[in-house]
Amino acid sequence: MKRALSKKLDTAWSKRIRQYGQCEACNKTKPLHAHHFHGRRCFSVRWDLNNGFCLCAGCHVYSNKFSAHITPSEFTFWAIEQRGQEWYDDLTLKKNTPQKFTDADYDLIYASIWEV
Numbered sequence: 001m002k003r004a005l006s007k008k009l010d011t012a013w014s015k016r017i018r019q020y021g022q023c024e025a026c027n028k029t030k031p032l033h034a035h036h037f038h039g040r041r042c043f044s045v046r047w048d049l050n051n052g053f054c055l056c057a058g059c060h061v062y063s064n065k066f067s068a069h070i071t072p073s074e075f076t077f078w079a080i081e082q083r084g085q086e087w088y089d090d091l092t093l094k095k096n097t098p099q100k101f102t103d104a105d106y107d108l109i110y111a112s113i114w115e116v
């Protein structure tokens with residue numbers, strides 16, 4: 001049950017992030033990926049829209065010059081430049097605050113993904 005809910009949330013989160021419609025780094029419009037700034041293992045921010053970046057495949061995983069997964073330090077620097085230190089601090093604090101979700105929480109998270 002929980003695993004199914006988690007998958008449903010992953011799909012919704014990814015779709016919502018990609019609705020941005022273009023790569024936030026280079027403005028390409030496809031193929032688009034949803035990147036977790038703090039990795040998916042960090043459940044407290046796994047479905048937080050503030051933890052998502054809409055990136056093209058290159059800026060997400062392939063480019064040796066700049067991509068979230070190959071040049072993570074450069075990516076982090078860029079991300080903070082884009083969204084601000086406060087965004088980074090708030091998100092990182094939330095990431096470091098362990099959270100246990102109840103089924104009711106999952107429903108609230110799902111609703112929050114779509115209400116923005």
Ligand SMILES: [Zn+2]
Pocket residue numbers: 023024025026027028055056057058059060
């Ligand atoms: Zn890009």
